[in-house]
Amino acid sequence: MAETLDIIAPFFNEAESAIAFVGLLDRLEVAVAERFGMTVRKILVDDGSRDGSAETFAAALSGSWEIVRLSRNFGKEAAVLAGLDHSRGDTVLIMDSDLQHSMDISLKMIGELVENPEIDVVFAQNDRREGSWRRSQLARLFYKLINSSQRFDIPENAGDFRVMRGSVARALTSVRDKRRFNKGLFAWAGFRQKAVLYSPENRAGGTSKWTRFNLIAFSLEGFTSFSVIPLRVISLIGLLAAFAGLAYGVKVLFEVLFYGIRVPGYPSLMVAVVLLGGLNLALLGLIGEYVWVTLSESKDRPVYIVRDVLHGNAVEQVAPDK
Incomplete structure (x- = not known):
């Protein structure tokens, strides 16, 4: 029986880029089948979108897929956990739905994982820091401070874009922090990890949801979760x-x-x-x-609440508290 690859992609108000992202998923599915002999299952997580993103994705998706619709906007960190909770694949790929994570890098990471059985996780590391010199220096200072006096290091400029073995994904779902900082949680969980350098692509549509205030709040979240x-x-x-x-x-x-x-x-x-x-x-x-x-x-509130899950053209009503 062929191994399966689950692709997890959270989204929030991404109707403008939905069609283009579905096209990328279709091309990625074909390439994964040809190169690695894996079947692909797409798990999209709607983090409380208000622009009809879920309906746009549902109308365009093909093959094996589901859309997990959360009851409101819980944040990307919680949406990633929701995708991991619904994942059952032998291999799991996490990527953004705004097309900044390319198919070529996805295939390269999957190849690194398949070819090296000693590696458990392959993550993409941004090799160019956008923004001013001051912002890049502040980011460097942030990682230097948060990694001091730790038993593990949080890789600089590495986010959710990564591929992992199914056993790692299942292990990560056991970590139920309410205030989530995924960069820290991925590093804290351990396992053998390898970095692949990449440069993000341009967004297909819309604007980034990360404002300067959100970045400051996210950094503070990291400190309060992982550093004294x-x-x-x-x-x-x-x-x-x-x-x-x-x-x-x-x-x-x-x-x-x-x-x-x-x-x-x-x-x-x-x-x-x-x-x-x-x-x-x-x-x-x-x-x-x-x-x-x-x-x-x-x-001890749930990290997120699921409104429903779309499978094809049907809607399965669920009410899990995660």
């Missing part, structure tokens, strides 16, 4: 401020006792209040972020 470094940095700053205050106090005492210099009162007092008050507020806010993550996990 922010707390340690704030603690170190507080310790340095305490030493600076102690040194200043010794200086003032020395000047009063030996030189009779009059100590300025109001300005120095305001500087101390503003500095220490700002540090305390920053620390409280950071602790609040960690507490919020802990509270979200303790509530």
Whole structure:
């Protein structure tokens, strides 16, 4: 019996690129069958689209496919988990539906996995960082900080675009973090992984859903999920401020006792209040972020809720809480 390849593709308001992406899936299915002898099953996850994306995909898809429609927008991280939960293939490929992940790189990753039985996961690593020099340096600093004092490293510029063995996909579904940071979870899970460099293609339509604010919030999600470094940095700053205050106090005492210099009162007092008050507020806010993550996990709500699943032209009503 031929091995199966499940292609997982989450989408949110991608009606403009739906037809083009289905064409890519069809070409990929033919190429996978010819090169690797695998049968392909397509699993698309509708993350609460409002532009008729699911209906457009359903009308264009062919072969073995299903569309998992979530009850609302839960975010890409949860949508990827929904796809993994519905996957049963021997091999699993995760890719975006905006055509920035090409067929050639997909085939290259599958080939690397098939040819090397010692490898469990092959992931695509962006070899060019778009945006300003400042943004690239901030990204580099982010990975350097989040990977410090860890037993594992989160690869820089690597996202969800990857292929893995079915056993790895099943293992990942056992990780039910409510506040999900897939880059960290993929690295935390371990297994033998290999990187393949690639350059993202241009979007087929629409605009990126990732705003600057979303990227900052996503980065904070990563820190609160996988690193204690922010707390340690704030603690170190507080310790340095305490030493600076102690040194200043010794200086003032020395000047009063030996030189009779009059100590300025109001300005120095305001500087101390503003500095220490700002540090305390920053620390409280950071602790609040960690507490919020802990509270979200303790509530034990499902990561996502499925509205229904489309199979061909039929609709199967389901109500799983995942």
